[in-house]
Amino acid sequence: MAMEALRTSVVLFSLCQILCNCQLEGYRILLPVTSGFHTPSHLKLLSTLSRGLVQRGHHVTVLTSTGKGWDSFTNGSFSEIIVYQGCYTKEENTIRNNRIMRKFTMFGGTGFIDMANAVGEMTDSFAQCCSDFWADQQTVDRLGAEHFDLAVAFYLGPCNGLIPNYFNIPFVTLTSTVRLPGLDESTFGMPIPSSYVPFDVFGTFTDKMNFQQRIRNFVEFYISEVFGIFFDQFLRRLQYEYNIKPEIKPKELHSPSLLWLSYIDVTLDYARPFTPNVIPIGGLMIAPVTPLSKDLIDFLEGSGDHGVILCSMGSAVKSVGNDLTAAMLNTFNGLHQRVIWKFGGSLPDVNISKNIRIVDWMPQNDLLAHPQVKLLVYHGGINGVYEAINHGVPMVLIPLFADQFFVSTRVHDKGMGRMLRLPEITEENFKEAVVNVLTDVSYKKNVDHFSAIYKDLNRFQSPLERAIYWIDHVMQFGGEHLRPRSVDMGSIELYMLDVTVFLFIVSIVFCFIVFFVTRKCIRLCWRCCCDKQKTAKSREKKSVKND
Numbered sequence: 001m002a003m004e005a006l007r008t009s010v011v012l013f014s015l016c017q018i019l020c021n022c023q024l025e026g027y028r029i030l031l032p033v034t035s036g037f038h039t040p041s042h043l044k045l046l047s048t049l050s051r052g053l054v055q056r057g058h059h060v061t062v063l064t065s066t067g068k069g070w071d072s073f074t075n076g077s078f079s080e081i082i083v084y085q086g087c088y089t090k091e092e093n094t095i096r097n098n099r100i101m102r103k104f105t106m107f108g109g110t111g112f113i114d115m116a117n118a119v120g121e122m123t124d125s126f127a128q129c130c131s132d133f134w135a136d137q138q139t140v141d142r143l144g145a146e147h148f149d150l151a152v153a154f155y156l157g158p159c160n161g162l163i164p165n166y167f168n169i170p171f172v173t174l175t176s177t178v179r180l181p182g183l184d185e186s187t188f189g190m191p192i193p194s195s196y197v198p199f200d201v202f203g204t205f206t207d208k209m210n211f212q213q214r215i216r217n218f219v220e221f222y223i224s225e226v227f228g229i230f231f232d233q234f235l236r237r238l239q240y241e242y243n244i245k246p247e248i249k250p251k252e253l254h255s256p257s258l259l260w261l262s263y264i265d266v267t268l269d270y271a272r273p274f275t276p277n278v279i280p281i282g283g284l285m286i287a288p289v290t291p292l293s294k295d296l297i298d299f300l301e302g303s304g305d306h307g308v309i310l311c312s313m314g315s316a317v318k319s320v321g322n323d324l325t326a327a328m329l330n331t332f333n334g335l336h337q338r339v340i341w342k343f344g345g346s347l348p349d350v351n352i353s354k355n356i357r358i359v360d361w362m363p364q365n366d367l368l369a370h371p372q373v374k375l376l377v378y379h380g381g382i383n384g385v386y387e388a389i390n391h392g393v394p395m396v397l398i399p400l401f402a403d404q405f406f407v408s409t410r411v412h413d414k415g416m417g418r419m420l421r422l423p424e425i426t427e428e429n430f431k432e433a434v435v436n437v438l439t440d441v442s443y444k445k446n447v448d449h450f451s452a453i454y455k456d457l458n459r460f461q462s463p464l465e466r467a468i469y470w471i472d473h474v475m476q477f478g479g480e481h482l483r484p485r486s487v488d489m490g491s492i493e494l495y496m497l498d499v500t501v502f503l504f505i506v507s508i509v510f511c512f513i514v515f516f517v518t519r520k521c522i523r524l525c526w527r528c529c530c531d532k533q534k535t536a537k538s539r540e541k542k543s544v545k546n547d
Helices: 002-024 040-055 090-105 112-135 137-145 159-166 211-231 233-241 250-254 294-301 322-333 364-368 382-391 404-413 427-439 441-457 463-477 497-546
Strands: 028-033 059-065 080-084 150-154 171-175 260-262 278-280 308-312 338-342 356-359 373-378 395-397 417-419
Touching: 028 040, 028 159, 040 059, 040 150, 040 171, 040 382, 040 463, 059 112, 080 137, 112 137, 112 159, 112 233, 150 159, 150 463, 159 233, 159 250, 171 463, 233 250, 278 463, 294 338, 308 322, 308 364, 322 338, 322 356, 322 427, 364 373, 364 382, 373 382, 373 427, 382 395, 382 404, 382 441, 395 404, 395 427, 404 417, 417 427, 417 441
Parallel strands: 028 059, 028 150, 059 080, 150 171, 171 260, 260 278, 308 338, 308 373, 338 356, 373 395, 395 417
Antiparallel strands: none
């Protein structure tokens, strides 16, 4: 009987699973990849999520232009691709993106003119690629004729927010970091206390700010709002031209989003208030470890007790200038550790010792998993940092642009490594940082601590599984129950400015009444006292006369 009951339970459970899967499978999801400025890591994030959705049984349609390669979207990571006509070729896009990246990195993110020029050129790229889509009427009509249950709007491509709003497709927002200019916690109704939550993703503030830093942190939020108005002008123009909800501001295009999938978590970021519609997916791109080639294994295991250093400036930047390259080479030449260096630029005229292996590409995640790897010298890209944390490898980070300063600051502040600013790097301080992280056991201890936290947080559900679960959830139930009322509230109501003014006026009136009543009472008392004194004096005079 017990065996029969067990079999019945298994059959019923299987039927339930089939029914549940039938409800989830077959959803049609649109993934716009319309920005002309996407780094390889951005495309990897999109393709990793897309592959997970396809494996879950969903039909994923990738929308991209003729000028943007989709190499990251290999077989199995999409169901179909819709390509619209772009005015740039793939090669022209690559040249332009490299030019923008050089401007960003020329002064390590501190040269204002170069930064402004880079942002301006990047905005032009956004505008052109967005206009290309709307100009391709055949593709617009095709999307209008198809039915999509959901869209995944990657924020670093402003047109990605216009598309679901125009076609009235429910959507979720995906970001490759905690926030970006024009999209922050306020877009999704999250509180952002400036007293301990650093606002500037390009800055180096921690959650322990002094008075001056708190002033700057408070003011920068409002300054960014002003600059956002200029940044969003091309979106505003497209909103009016194609009647895409012109009544709302470009920043508010993402406010109807059912979820915010944010590539961050408490392992790397500081503790902060989160609302239910914000899902942390930090580490989503970390792939399973695959076996290394025999050549690499021999190189790693031949390093003895000294171990191996990995060095890479990421996939978007080929080189960092001759001065820094020479400083790094001279440092690596003088170390006992072996070095695997991913480098794509031209080498300076410096002797290269036998302990250094320079490669065009390396399986970074697989190498970090090897116990002989003792240090990662890196540019602070968020995915590589998560890989290092996952495998417990300390870091020396040299942030070049964008959120790499945000990421590197947190690694430095949490004791998982050191951060060096590009304009300030010399051969001496670079060598000091590398030797310090290699020899001071506290860095290894701290990164192991956060590695254990990261693994424990993702023990039952990986970041990719979490993202897919919540996408499935909002496709079944909608997202209204996750959406805080604060999303739809104006600033006056949200920040209780009307209540504050009302209470201030009431307090003033109350104080005035108290003052008025007190003054009246004092005058009455004074009169009474004076009258009594006059009466007493008159009595005294009368008594004197009588005497």
